[in-house]
Amino acid sequence: MGEVRPIPTLGGVFRDLRGRGRTLRVSWHAEDGLVVLSLWDGPRCTGSVRLAAQDVPDLLDALASGLVPDADAPAPPAPPEPSQ
Numbered sequence: 238m239g240e241v242r243p244i245p246t247l248g249g250v251f252r253d254l255r256g257r258g259r260t261l262r263v264s265w266h267a268e269d270g271l272v273v274l275s276l277w278d279g280p281r282c283t284g285s286v287r288l289a290a291q292d293v294p295d296l297l298d299a300l301a302s303g304l305v306p307d308a309d310a311p312a313p314p315a316p317p318e319p320s321q
Contacts, residue, residue: 248272 253259
């Protein structure tokens with residue numbers, strides 16, 4: 238089993254839109270030069286990825302590219318009207 242370390246002070250928790258305790262946790266491990274992205278289902282970690290710190294800017298670029306609207310993409314559908 239790996240070395241047990243305290244939870245890092247740098248990072249964050251992001252809740253899944255589907256709810257039910259699903260989260261993405263981000264934890265920086267500066268002493269190892271990496272960030273860990275882990276998927277949680279309530280109190281249980283179901284998977285993780287260790288990403289080298291130098292690769293984080295590429296991850297941020299990949300995430301940010303989805304925030305910029307593509308001029309050639311069709312407009313998203315309008316939200317449904319509330320039922321009365």
